[in-house]
Amino acid sequence: MITAAILVIGNEILSGRTKDTNINFIAQRLSDLGIDLLEVRIVPDDEHQIIEAVNALRASYTYVFTTGGIGATHDDITAATIAKAFQVDLIENPMALAILKDYYQERFNNIRRRMALMPRGASLVDNPVSKAPAFQMENVFCLAGMPSVMQGMFEALTPQLETAEPFYQNIVTCNLAEGVIGQRLTEIQTEYPTVNIGSYPFYQLPNVGVNLVVRGKDKKAISNATDAIIGMVKDFGGAISQEA
Amino acid sequence: MITAAILVIGNEILSGRTKDTNINFIAQRLSDLGIDLLEVRIVPDDEHQIIEAVNALRASYTYVFTTGGIGATHDDITAATIAKAFQVDLIENPMALAILKDYYQERFNNIRRRMALMPRGASLVDNPVSKAPAFQMENVFCLAGMPSVMQGMFEALTPQLETAEPFYQNIVTCNLAEGVIGQRLTEIQTEYPTVNIGSYPFYQLPNVGVNLVVRGKDKKAISNATDAIIGMVKDFGGAISQEA
Numbered sequence: 001m002i003t004a005a006i007l008v009i010g011n012e013i014l015s016g017r018t019k020d021t022n023i024n025f026i027a028q029r030l031s032d033l034g035i036d037l038l039e040v041r042i043v044p045d046d047e048h049q050i051i052e053a054v055n056a057l058r059a060s061y062t063y064v065f066t067t068g069g070i071g072a073t074h075d076d077i078t079a080a081t082i083a084k085a086f087q088v089d090l091i092e093n094p095m096a097l098a099i100l101k102d103y104y105q106e107r108f109n110n111i112r113r114r115m116a117l118m119p120r121g122a123s124l125v126d127n128p129v130s131k132a133p134a135f136q137m138e139n140v141f142c143l144a145g146m147p148s149v150m151q152g153m154f155e156a157l158t159p160q161l162e163t164a165e166p167f168y169q170n171i172v173t174c175n176l177a178e179g180v181i182g183q184r185l186t187e188i189q190t191e192y193p194t195v196n197i198g199s200y201p202f203y204q205l206p207n208v209g210v211n212l213v214v215r216g217k218d219k220k221a222i223s224n225a226t227d228a229i230i231g232m233v234k235d236f237g238g239a240i241s242q243e244a
Numbered sequence: 245m246i247t248a249a250i251l252v253i254g255n256e257i258l259s260g261r262t263k264d265t266n267i268n269f270i271a272q273r274l275s276d277l278g279i280d281l282l283e284v285r286i287v288p289d290d291e292h293q294i295i296e297a298v299n300a301l302r303a304s305y306t307y308v309f310t311t312g313g314i315g316a317t318h319d320d321i322t323a324a325t326i327a328k329a330f331q332v333d334l335i336e337n338p339m340a341l342a343i344l345k346d347y348y349q350e351r352f353n354n355i356r357r358r359m360a361l362m363p364r365g366a367s368l369v370d371n372p373v374s375k376a377p378a379f380q381m382e383n384v385f386c387l388a389g390m391p392s393v394m395q396g397m398f399e400a401l402t403p404q405l406e407t408a409e410p411f412y413q414n415i416v417t418c419n420l421a422e423g424v425i426g427q428r429l430t431e432i433q434t435e436y437p438t439v440n441i442g443s444y445p446f447y448q449l450p451n452v453g454v455n456l457v458v459r460g461k462d463k464k465a466i467s468n469a470t471d472a473i474i475g476m477v478k479d480f481g482g483a484i485s486q487e488a
Binding site: 008023201 | 255288315430
């Protein structure tokens with residue numbers, strides 16, 4: 001199994017000012033790539049917390065993707081902190097420096113130069129959006145926080161990821177309550193152990209019901225479990241509706 | 245300092261099917277209440293991962309808020325797992341049972357009865373939306389995943405939280421680049437150590453610039469640091485614009 005974690009670094013998410021969209025983007029792309037996203041952490045721009053989180057996650061999962069804190073200003077501490085987590089020096093990456101000088105030309109200065117500082121041993125992750133590269137240390141990819149830039153970087157790095165059979169899912173949305181279908185649903189889950197059946201009720205009056213999500217890598221079992229769920233809905237006199 | 249963490253329990257977030265909105269809601273409300281949100285974790289509906297996360301977080305922060313997994317179906321394992329994390333039995337909470345019986349009347353059944361199972365020693369958290377109560381174990385509040393229900397539960401529990409001076413913030417949005425203002429911005433941060441200055445560039449062509457967020461509990465320092473930032477933008481020939 002190929003596994004992953006995301007580490008979101010950013011006070012602005014924890015303060016509630018900014019709604020994170022990077023988690024959902026990466027989660028969807030990892031699902032396409034057959035990689036199991038098993039944990040997400042969000043921490044502030046705090047050295048101690050970043051080190052603890054990145055070291056825990058990189059020891060547990062195949063890949064770790066961090067977002068945020070790789071810009072040019074005083075609050076961007078990801079590169080220096082990742083260097084500490086890996087117990088290596090923070091150095092000026094010559095390739096990153098060349099890219100930044102070439103991009104900024106006469107606007108290159110000491111602040112922009114900071115973006116070339118990376119842990120010793122890091123390799124670059126291409127930034128097709130705004131040039132300043134991200135970096136990779138072993139199984140940890142440190143990406144930008146700005147969604148458009150992060151997305152460009154993620155697509156640039158995917159060819160080097162080890163991938164697997166993608167995850168597939170079917171969703172059956174019906175107007176029944178969990179309390180009505182729960183017993184039979186447990187039986188169906190037991191009958192199809194290779195798929196994961198999730199039950200997600202919704203309650204947006206007058207629309208009340210449940211989304212039943214059948215997910216996994218075994219297409220045949222997903223199809224059969226979905227048929228069983230549709231049969232269950234009919235047996236209980238429910239109606240299949242659009243996803244809510 | 246009163247601190248908090250959020251633990252989101254849910255395969256549907258990690259698979260990318262569902263975009264979490266609970267983190268941002270709780271983050272904003274905690275900011276209003278003067279409580280420092282210092283960590284968020286998202287884990288699957290997996291007993292081992294939930295136990296590890298909840299035990300780590302409850303030992304580190306004043307409050308922990310979990311969302312998800314307290315419904316009636318087979319994939320709702322939060323209550324049983326929290327009982328294991330606290331090393332207490334899972335029992336039928338008599339008050340929860342009474343609420344559920346009263347609410348469902350003749351529709352009460354064994355599946356709905358599952359929602360009365362809670363760790364021994366839990367106290368109830370009121371559910372003003374759909375009745376089935378959530379629960380609290382010591383400093384851990386286990387809430388529903390459905391946003392409307394979670395929000396109702398959160399508002400119901402806030403009166404019992406220890407609170408502090410709320411966080412205040414000013415946002416200055418300008419059309420300058422981080423590479424232009426970075427040096428001076430560092431100086432301003434140094435001059436006002438009681439506030440936190442975050443720099444968040446945006447790059448939605450043709451709109452390019454940066455949001456400068458001044459946050460903290462010291463209103464006077466926030467005001468002075470904001471004035472210094474506005475002065476900086478003018479000094480560099482930039483324009484203050486709407487928040488992007």
